[in-house]
Amino acid sequence: MKASPSLLPLLRSRMQGELLALLLLHPEREYSITELAEACGVSPTAILREVERLVGGGILADRRVGRSRLVKARIDTPLYRPLSELMAVTFGPLPLLSEALSNLPGVREAYIYGSWAARYRGEPGPPPGDVDVLVVGSPDPDALFDLAEGVSRRLGREVNVHRVSPESWAADTADPFLTSVRERPLAPLNLDQEA
Template sequence: MKASSSLLPLLRSRMQGELLALVLLHPEREYSITELAEACGVSPTAVLREVERLVGGGILEDRRVGRSRLVKARTDTPLYRPLSEVIAITFGPLPLLAEALSGLAGVREAYIYGSWAARYSGEPGPPPGDVDVLVVGSPDQDTLFDLAEGVSRRLGREVNVHRISPASWAASSPDPFLTSVRERPLVPLPLEQEKE
């Protein structure tokens, strides 16, 4: 199981936060245990144990379709809204930014850096005030700004996007900004499809 995170010390593990973010922030969608395991980078057994706890606690609901077990958020409880808000603020940047950037033409890679990435990686410190995102590629700057604004509203915190060219990212640039970004924790965003 992944180590605990400094994003929300109330949770037992970073995997628990990732799983809750994925399911609670996409309440219309059902996930298989395998999909959740792949998204969280853990074994299906680890996800299954966590799902059973969360179903037992009334946070998630599940159903069986053949041999598959499908899981989704329970939105009919008083706990859903406040819990999903807390999870959005803490673990939400990863799934929400990945989803938003996956469909944007010109994005080759994207990373979260700064204080959010440091807390996600387990570095102690105060809760991050904003989320810093590095986008490698040539997406339209106005579209990128609008996307950041939309994710900011969902997260309840500012999202700052910095765009750089693939050549700048690949080079051993003496740029102080890129040097500092590379020396600190970087969390890659899992983009579903890369578009030129």
């Protein structure tokens, strides 16, 4: 059996955390089983099993449209607010930063690094106090700062953004910062999201 995720050891798996974060932090949106499987990087069967559990537990709602099954967070339950806050501070950085950065012109790639990425990748340790983000590209610095502030408020923790050029990121460099980032766990952000 897989170990529980280091970000929130109460959960059975990292996939469960990713699924809950995606749905609870975007309560206005319905997702198909296929979309959820792609977002979490697992099979539709694995997502379907987890969705069944969460619908049965009253955390998610589902409906059928033709042959598709659409799933969304239930916001009409006392569990919604505390559970969504818990997911925001644990697994929330991935969906929230992916969504925010995918809408920012000039961003080519982005990664979470540091202690949050280490916990996400399963390294044991204390809960991360902040979230470190590496943005590859040339977005407007003021827009990037405003984005980080907005996501910080939603996550309830500081988001630190470091911007590098695509050339610097691609180069085999002796830059101590980039060397350190490359040697430690990274969590890539999905910038190809639909709004």
